[in-house]
Amino acid sequence: MKIPVLRVVGDSHADLEAAFDAAVRNLTQINTVPCDLAVYNKTGLLPEGGCMIRAGQAYEKPWTRDCAVNCWNAASLLIPQVARNTLRAVCERTEQGRLVVQCDSQWWDKVIWVRGAWEHYSITADRGFLSLAREAAAETIRRMEQERFCTEYGLFKGPAMMADGIAGYPVPPATPDGICDSVLGYPDALEIMCLSTNCIYVDAYRCLAAMADEVGGDSVLWRHKADALSRSINRHLWRDEAGTYGYFIHGSGPLAGRLDTHQEGIGLAFAVLDGVADRNQTARIMKTVHVQPKGITAVWPHFDGFSDEHPGRHNVMCWPIIGGFWAEAAMRGGRPDLFCRELTTLAGSAVEHDGEFFELYDSRTGAIDGGFQPVGPHGVHYESCHHQTWSATAFLRMVFRVLLGMHFAAGQLRLQPVLPPEITRVELRGLPWQNRRLQIIVSDGGRTVQQIEEC
Numbered sequence: 001m002k003i004p005v006l007r008v009v010g011d012s013h014a015d016l017e018a019a020f021d022a023a024v025r026n027l028t029q030i031n032t033v034p035c036d037l038a039v040y041n042k043t044g045l046l047p048e049g050g051c052m053i054r055a056g057q058a059y060e061k062p063w064t065r066d067c068a069v070n071c072w073n074a075a076s077l078l079i080p081q082v083a084r085n086t087l088r089a090v091c092e093r094t095e096q097g098r099l100v101v102q103c104d105s106q107w108w109d110k111v112i113w114v115r116g117a118w119e120h121y122s123i124t125a126d127r128g129f130l131s132l133a134r135e136a137a138a139e140t141i142r143r144m145e146q147e148r149f150c151t152e153y154g155l156f157k158g159p160a161m162m163a164d165g166i167a168g169y170p171v172p173p174a175t176p177d178g179i180c181d182s183v184l185g186y187p188d189a190l191e192i193m194c195l196s197t198n199c200i201y202v203d204a205y206r207c208l209a210a211m212a213d214e215v216g217g218d219s220v221l222w223r224h225k226a227d228a229l230s231r232s233i234n235r236h237l238w239r240d241e242a243g244t245y246g247y248f249i250h251g252s253g254p255l256a257g258r259l260d261t262h263q264e265g266i267g268l269a270f271a272v273l274d275g276v277a278d279r280n281q282t283a284r285i286m287k288t289v290h291v292q293p294k295g296i297t298a299v300w301p302h303f304d305g306f307s308d309e310h311p312g313r314h315n316v317m318c319w320p321i322i323g324g325f326w327a328e329a330a331m332r333g334g335r336p337d338l339f340c341r342e343l344t345t346l347a348g349s350a351v352e353h354d355g356e357f358f359e360l361y362d363s364r365t366g367a368i369d370g371g372f373q374p375v376g377p378h379g380v381h382y383e384s385c386h387h388q389t390w391s392a393t394a395f396l397r398m399v400f401r402v403l404l405g406m407h408f409a410a411g412q413l414r415l416q417p418v419l420p421p422e423i424t425r426v427e428l429r430g431l432p433w434q435n436r437r438l439q440i441i442v443s444d445g446g447r448t449v450q451q452i453e454e455c
Contacts, residue, residue, distance in 0.1 A: 001028055001079065002437075004430040006399065010423035019347035019395055022355030026392035027074060031056060032082055035089060042092035043099060045132070052086040053079075056359065057387035064090045064101060065109040065161065066390055068116030069321060073393035074400060076120040078432060084129055087117055091136050099136035100143070105184055108158030108197050111144060113137070114204035118211060125411025127215070134211040141204060150251065154232030155193040156201050157251055159183045162266050162298055162322060167373045168314030170260065170303045172253045174374065181373040181380065191251030192260075195237050195267030202229050203274040214410070230276045243284035245271055247299065262303075263289070265296040266322045272329035286333040292363035294318050295342050296326045305374055308364060313371030313382055319360045320346050324394025331402050336420035343398050350395070357391035358384045404428060404440055417446035430454065 006020040007013075035041075035052040040062075053075055055066040067086045075083040090113065092102045101113045117133035120126070148157050159168070166174050166183050173188035183189045205226035212219035237245045239261065247262040268285055271277040277285060290300045295318045306312040323342040330338035349366060350357050361384060362369045370382030400406045403426050405417035413433065419426065425443040441450040 001432065002430055003028075004078075004428060004432070004437075007425075007427040007429070008423060009425040013423075015344065015347040015351045016399075018355070019350040020399060022350050023074075023357060023392040023395045024078065025355070026357055026387055027053065027070070027389060027396070028079055030387050031389040031392075032079065033060075035085055040089035042102070043088055044093075045088045045091075046085055050085045051082050052089050053082060053389060056385050056389050058359075058385035059388075062086050062089050064104075064106075064113055068113040069390050070393045071116045072119045072397075073324065073390070074396035075393065076116075076123045077400065077406075078396075080120070080124050080126075083120055084124075084126070087113070087120060087133070094139065098139050099132055101136055101140040103143075106164060107144065107148065108156075108194075109161050109164070109200075110140065111197075111204045112161065112200050114141070114207045115200075118207035119408070121211075121214075122408040122410065130211060131215050134208070134215055134217070137204065137208055137211065138217075141201075141208065144201075150193060153193055153236055153249065154228065155198050155236065155249070156229075157191055157193055158197050159189055159192065160194040160248065160264060160267065161196040161200060161270075162319060163314040165314045165373055166375075167303075167306075167312035167371065168299060170262070171305075172255060173250065174303075178374040178376060178379075181375050188250070188253040191253075192248040193236070193251055194248040195233065195245050195264050196270055198229060198233050198237075199267060199270035199274045199276050202226050202233070202276055203270070205229065206274075233271070233276050234281075238281065243281075243288040244268065245277075245285075263297075263300040265298055265300070265326055268296075269322065269325040269329040272333055273325065282333045286330065286335045286338075289338075291338060291341065292316070292318065294345050294361065294363050294366045295323045296338075297363045298322060305379075306372070310379065311362065311369070311371045313360070313373050315371070316363055317360045317369070317371045318345075318363045318366075320357065320388075320391035320394045324397045327398050328402050331418055331420075336418075339398070339402060340420050340422055343395075346391070346395050346398075350392075356386055357388055357395065358386065359388040359391060360384050399426075399428075404442060405446065413451075415440065415442075415449050415451065417442040417449060419443075419446045421445075 008016045035050045055063045071083040101110045114137040121130040205222045209219040209222035246259040247264045297316045327339045327342035358368045368384045370384040372379040407414045428440045431438045437454040439452040
């Protein structure tokens with residue numbers, strides 16, 4: 001595809017332009033790969049010779065969570081056919097032939113696929129895709145309700161969206177002996193009720209309601225479930241005395257029923273973006289949030305056994321995927337300074353490292369680092385993987401969804417841009433849109449917008 005071009009007038013504009021070009025190439029060239037039908041065509045819906053989006057240079061699979069985030073952030077806009085293939089590549093059929101998001105051991109992060117599918121329809125207006133997506137989404141949610149919903153708390157059980165490694169949790173539910181790096185090795189960690197995971201379910205219910213409005217179904221029921229779950233999150237996870245949300249509720253073990261008070265970065269982002277936090281709660285979050293010099297962290301503060309010199313992989317580290325969602329939430333919450341920190345830090349890192357978007361980095365120095373998992377007497381150090389797709393699409397999200405203010409509904413594009421004071425003008429040329437190309441120019445703080453169809 002012909003690469004769209006970004007031009008920015010303001011501070012650090014050169015880094016933003018170069019990082020945008022690198023991010024588009026990461027998504028559309030480096031990590032768009034042939035789709036092996038023998039492995040991924042479990043639904044019978046994938047075309048011969050098609051491509052899909054892998055999770056990154058070190059991760060050949062699309063992965064359910066990664067797939068949904070990448071399509072939502074940018075792929076459904078820039079490469080819609082590849083995005084559609086990728087969304088289908090992580091689905092399968094039940095014994096009765098119904099579509100469902102693939103069944104694997106990591107159940108807690110799969111529901112974000114529903115948002116990825118809804119956004120794909122919102123951008124492409126592909127009603128054939130939507131009809132099948134609604135089937136897969138509804139079937140998946142019903143299974144999760146049966147298997148993972150805790151009626152006592154009105155919340156879903158399961159680890160946090162961004163913490164499939166045990167370094168993302170304190171002791172307990174982790175254990176002092178560090179038996180393995182995966183959260184699956186710690187039974188109490190599978191029973192917790194997390195902020196991020198439950199916010200994703202709220203959003204999935206609302207997407208299902210929107211799907212029902214489009215193709216038929218009981219949208220009232222889905223909205224009722226979304227509202228009920230949102231109330232449960234606020235009842236059990238909101239910390240009014242601190243002006244923020246806790247991380248999770250222990251579901252078993254010696255602390256069963258107790259709220260863990262660590263700050264979960266992506267949980268706060270989703271609470272704002274998914275409307276779980278009201279206007280007053282959002283304002284308080286923006287005042288009380290802790291952000292490190294290089295951006296918001298997965299969790300804050302350090303768990304016991306970790307430190308600035310020995311940071312936990314899913315603890316006090318900056319993951320660009322988290323930063324991308326948090327940046328949008330921060331701008332929505334009236335903190336353009338926090339948005340700019342995430343935007344310019346990620347752009348600067350990409351430019352410094354020859355256009356590479358890495359998996360995660362040190363929250364104090366910005367050094368490329370994969371952090372530690374608490375296995376063995378000294379822990380195991382991980383690398384930060386090269387050319388991580390969702391890190392690149394997180395940057396594209398900040399450009400498309402915030403600077404340019406893109407909103408989509410049934411194939412219609414609406415622009416509501418918000419430029420921070422540091423940026424006076426943004427111009428995007430050559431954006432592929434419904435078999436044509438657009439030029440979008442935003443200036444005057446976002447108050448002046450031009451949308452021009454290019455020849």
